[in-house]
Amino acid sequence: MEKTYEVEVELDAGAHVEDSKVLAVGAAQIQTLAAADGHSLTDQEVLQGLHVERVTDSNKCRVSKTIQF
Known part of the structure; x- marks a missing residue:
């Protein structure tokens, strides 16, 4: 079984999608959502396969992550 977690992160002025702050904030939010569902993800696990895309306009x-459990 798999589940996809998806969150939106606001970019600071001049920030890019690839910025480490965006990845860190998104990963932390996804870890929290997964933990609420009873799934524990290490920092390394949540960053592996993390998908980030800019929201148009x-x-x-x-930031999204699909996990298998």
Whole structure:
């Protein structure tokens, strides 16, 4: 079985989707959501296969991760 977690992270002025702050914030939010569902992800596990894309016409980006359990 698998589940996809998806969050939106607001970008600071001049920030890029690849910035480490965006990845860190998105990964932390996904870890929290997964933990609420009873799934424990290490920092390394949550960053592996993390997908980040810019939301069109917005200062936000979408961070998602699919996990298998």
